[in-house]
Amino acid sequence: MLSLLINTMFFKFQFRNVEYSSGRNKTFLCYVLETQGKESATSRGYLEDEHAAAHAEMAFFNTILPKCDSSLRYNITWYVSSSPCVTCADRITETLKKNKNLRLTIMVGRLFMWEEAEMQAALKKMKSAGSPEASNMSLFFLPHDQFRKDL
């Protein structure tokens, strides 16, 4: 199908490991939510930013996270086209510190505003969120990432 080809090309364009996200103007967030315990369950979904209204990460916190049961453990995986901005990274850090039942793995397509020192600090803080003995945050870049500096 032609539409499948176009969708595939668009997906690859959005998740491409480029240095600057010129012309993309969007961020996609695919998530896998695994509930642990007696009744293990997996749900999957996809979110995108609402432009100026809310970034994709905020959309997750506003619409998906409230449906989680704080007495259950969750393994959350995000596949995001862009790394989070400073505000979103801070929100992720806070959320992981506040909710010890969550474990979040983020797979990042490309970096967002990596040159900014504030951005680097926010990502480092996010990566070390949670208790040091049992960190509940993992951050991964593409294996062939050309632009990532050491975190």
Place this chain on the structure above:
DNA sequence: ATTTTCAAT
């Protein structure tokens, strides 16, 4: 040429 970032018309 890599060419400027989760829109604004």
